Amino acid sequence: MTKLKVALLANAKENAPKFDEASEDQWDDLDSIKTIMSIVEAIKSGGHDCEFLEGNLSLVENLPKFQPDICFNICEGHFGDGREAQIPALLEMMRIPYTGSKVMTLALSLDKPMTKRILFWHELPTPEFQVFERMNEPRNEDLRFPLFVKPSREGTGMGVSEKSIVNNEEELREQLEIIFKKYKQPALAERYIEGREVTVGLVGNLEGPAARRLPHDENLPRIQKGLHFFPPMEVDLEPFKDSDKVYSNRLKVDLADQLNYVCPAPLDDVMVEDLNWLAAAVFRVTGALDVSRVDFRLDASNNWKPYILETNPLPGLSPGISDIVIEAAAEGIDHHELVNMILNAALKRYGIEKPTRIMP
Numbered sequence: 001m002t003k004l005k006v007a008l009l010a011n012a013k014e015n016a017p018k019f020d021e022a023s024e025d026q027w028d029d030l031d032s033i034k035t036i037m038s039i040v041e042a043i044k045s046g047g048h049d050c051e052f053l054e055g056n057l058s059l060v061e062n063l064p065k066f067q068p069d070i071c072f073n074i075c076e077g078h079f080g081d082g083r084e085a086q087i088p089a090l091l092e093m094m095r096i097p098y099t100g101s102k103v104m105t106l107a108l109s110l111d112k113p114m115t116k117r118i119l120f121w122h123e124l125p126t127p128e129f130q131v132f133e134r135m136n137e138p139r140n141e142d143l144r145f146p147l148f149v150k151p152s153r154e155g156t157g158m159g160v161s162e163k164s165i166v167n168n169e170e171e172l173r174e175q176l177e178i179i180f181k182k183y184k185q186p187a188l189a190e191r192y193i194e195g196r197e198v199t200v201g202l203v204g205n206l207e208g209p210a211a212r213r214l215p216h217d218e219n220l221p222r223i224q225k226g227l228h229f230f231p232p233m234e235v236d237l238e239p240f241k242d243s244d245k246v247y248s249n250r251l252k253v254d255l256a257d258q259l260n261y262v263c264p265a266p267l268d269d270v271m272v273e274d275l276n277w278l279a280a281a282v283f284r285v286t287g288a289l290d291v292s293r294v295d296f297r298l299d300a301s302n303n304w305k306p307y308i309l310e311t312n313p314l315p316g317l318s319p320g321i322s323d324i325v326i327e328a329a330a331e332g333i334d335h336h337e338l339v340n341m342i343l344n345a346a347l348k349r350y351g352i353e354k355p356t357r358i359m360p
């Protein structure tokens with residue numbers, strides 16, 4: 001395998017812009033230097049040269065200097081409703097290959113309501129919803145309480161707490177006010193799904209007639225060729241049932257080391273097959289590439305029917321912490337290997353060289 005020059009593009013928490021109105025969780029979705037350096041090491045262990053470059057406008061100068069063969073992109077961005085798509089847009093302009101999903105998929109997936117509209121159009125199961133842009137906007141009457149209210153375009157449980165579950169008009173309006181004030185964006189109100197919390201990570205790319213069968217095409221085969229699914233992970237929220245019934249920002253950030261992750265999740269084969277296929281269908285209809293993670297809730301009131309909450313085409317890659325890293329480990333794939341699986345999926349897609357690890 002030829003040695004490649006790989007630029008790891010990331011937004012380090014410590015390099016994030018500082019400003020007066022920043023909320024305390026403003027940069028919770030950015031990466032620590034520790035995570036960034038662990039990915040650099042992983043790429044080097046794959047036999048490549050690798051250097052970390054901060055994903056901001058300095059890239060306009062730094063990329064031509066470094067001359068990478070490919071970029072490993074994990075930039076979450078800083079500002080704007082397309083912030084995860086900005087560095088990929090720059091890379092397209094500079095004609096430099098990069099790992100992971102492209103501009104349209106990253107901008108779409110950051111916007112939960114837009115993504116849900118696409119899922120609905122394809123008849124994929126996601127909770128019914130309404131987007132609120134103003135305090136006094138009337139609620140659609142067919143949207144019944146309890147509802148779950150969260151910001152439209154955040155991650156890492158930002159704006160998600162026990163208070164996100166609202167049982168009446170008053171609680172709904174309180175939560176809308178908090179989201180408008182703190183996150184300055186529309187709020188997404190969905191049917192609250194009481195049940196189990198499961199996430200599915202995958203790497204690779206769909207080949208051929210990709211994940212063709214959608215829910216209404218019962219007779220077509222389910223084709224998921226080219227994707228590798230990690231075992232599903234369940235977040236055991238039972239110990240927190242009196243304080244956190246959902247995977248909140250508090251649990252994701254402050255109590256991450258106390259959480260019990262069950263992986264593989266205790267689910268029967270039929271359920272795992274269904275979840276994998278739904279994750280593949282989401283991957284396909286959102287146009288994702290190389291890697292993704294799809295979050296589900298299994299509805300306790302409806303025979304554990306899976307509902308798609310959101311898709312994460314830039315899943316966290318912190319060793320020992322991030323969901324997809326835990327899932328890969330459950331299958332005996334360590335952090336170094338996971339990072340190289342993502343890189344190799346991109347190399348194969350661009351035809352840059354033959355990866356040593358053949359994707360299933």
Ligand SMILES: Nc1ncnc2c1ncn2[C@@H]1O[C@H](COP(=O)(O)OP(=O)(O)O)[C@@H](O)[C@H]1O
Nearest residue numbers: 148154155156157158190191192193246247310
């Ligand atoms: N409709 C819902 N019903 C029940 N819980 C929800 C719903 N939407 C979100 N949650 C809870 O909030 C958590 C975070 O929501 P999610 O949409 O995955 O956003 P994030 O980008 O912050 O991960 C979920 O993991 C789940 O615990």
Ligand SMILES: [Mg+2]
Nearest residue numbers: 156157295310
């Ligand atoms: Mg999530």
